[in-house]
Amino acid sequence: MxxxxxxxxxxxxxxxxxxxxxxxxxxxxxxxxxxxxxxxxxxxxxxxxxxxxxxxxxxxxxxxxxxxxxxxxxxxxxxxxxxxxxxxxxxxxxxxxxxxxxxxxxELPGLIYRGLNDREWYMEYVSAGCLQLTGYPAGYLTSRRNSGYGSLILDEYGDYVWYCVQCALLKQEAYRLNYKIRCADGSVKEVWEKGVGIYSSSGEILGVEGAIFEV
The missing domain is CATH 1.10.10.10 (Winged helix-like DNA-binding domain superfamily/Winged helix DNA-binding domain)
Known part of the structure; x- marks a missing residue:
């Protein structure tokens, strides 16, 4: 294929x-x-x-x-x-x-995504639920002219999110995270995320995908 x-x-x-x-x-x-x-x-x-x-x-x-x-x-x-x-x-x-x-x-209340495995968490696809969760339209997170999803994660959670995802990817396991994001209106929300890695046939990490919901 x-x-x-x-x-x-x-x-x-x-x-x-x-x-x-x-x-x-x-x-x-x-x-x-x-x-x-x-x-x-x-x-x-x-x-x-x-x-x-x-x-x-x-x-x-x-x-x-x-x-x-x-x-x-x-x-x-x-x-x-x-x-x-x-x-x-x-x-x-x-x-x-x-x-x-x-x-x-x-119509799902959360954010369904597919993106790159980098510190900025650039997204290639984001569902319409992004607007309800973050206050930003889906296009905001899929445009390279704007910051990635990582810019919404509060600074004190950035290293935690990166480390947990990388550990799970190395083991080819799903990751589950709880952290806080800052929305477009300046408010802070606690979110729960579950995701998995996308791998090549040789095991190379190609990206990540998952779902994020408000707690």
Whole structure:
């Protein structure tokens, strides 16, 4: 499968074949993942077991050549909107009407992101929930003319966030953080973040992605 170089990070475009290979249940599961539901919640929605959901997730990761559920959710949004510059998709081609996941992703109260692994935390993709959480529109954090997400983190938490993320990435584990940010109006919010690394086939760290919510 081909790769695209974007802002220093290699991304893998979805193929039409992969989308067409989805079963109806896999497509429904993908939509619910993109809307932020856990495996247990998806199981309740579809009246199936957690184990069956895990099987569907593994199948989709293999078909899409991805590494995590968060990558899967990000790719739904980015590819259906054509933001990555990868293959253009017709919404009618996606089984189970996955297009509705786009609106669901933007309606989440938190910030869903994909970005670079650097001290500034430059973002390549940020969901619309960024505005509600930080007071800044999504475009503020994805424009190199402005500072990265790191500029919002209070100084006393900067080293803590960097160290915890790097330790987790080296172990290829998820990271979970609690810290405070300064919003556009000057107010301070405590946030909770969970994220994972994006890796190449050789294990090189290509970036990070995750979700941030107000505590």
């Amino acid at each position: 081909g790769q695209i170089q974007q802002s220093g990070v290699i991304v893998r475009p979805l193929s039409r074949g992969s989308l067409n290979d989805l079963t109806d249940r896999e497509a429904q599961t993908l939509m619910l993942i993109a809307s932020g539901l856990s495996n247990k919640q998806i199981g309740r929605e579809l009246d199936i077991s957690d184990g069956t959901v895990k099987v569907y997730v593994r199948n989709m990761l293999r078909k899409f050549n991805l590494n995590s559920r968060l990558e899967l959710a990000s790719w739904v949004y980015q590819n259906l909107n054509g933001e990555t510059g990868s293959v253009s998709l017709e919404i009618s081609e996606v089984p189970g009407r996955i297009s509705s996941a786009l609106e669901l992703l933007d």
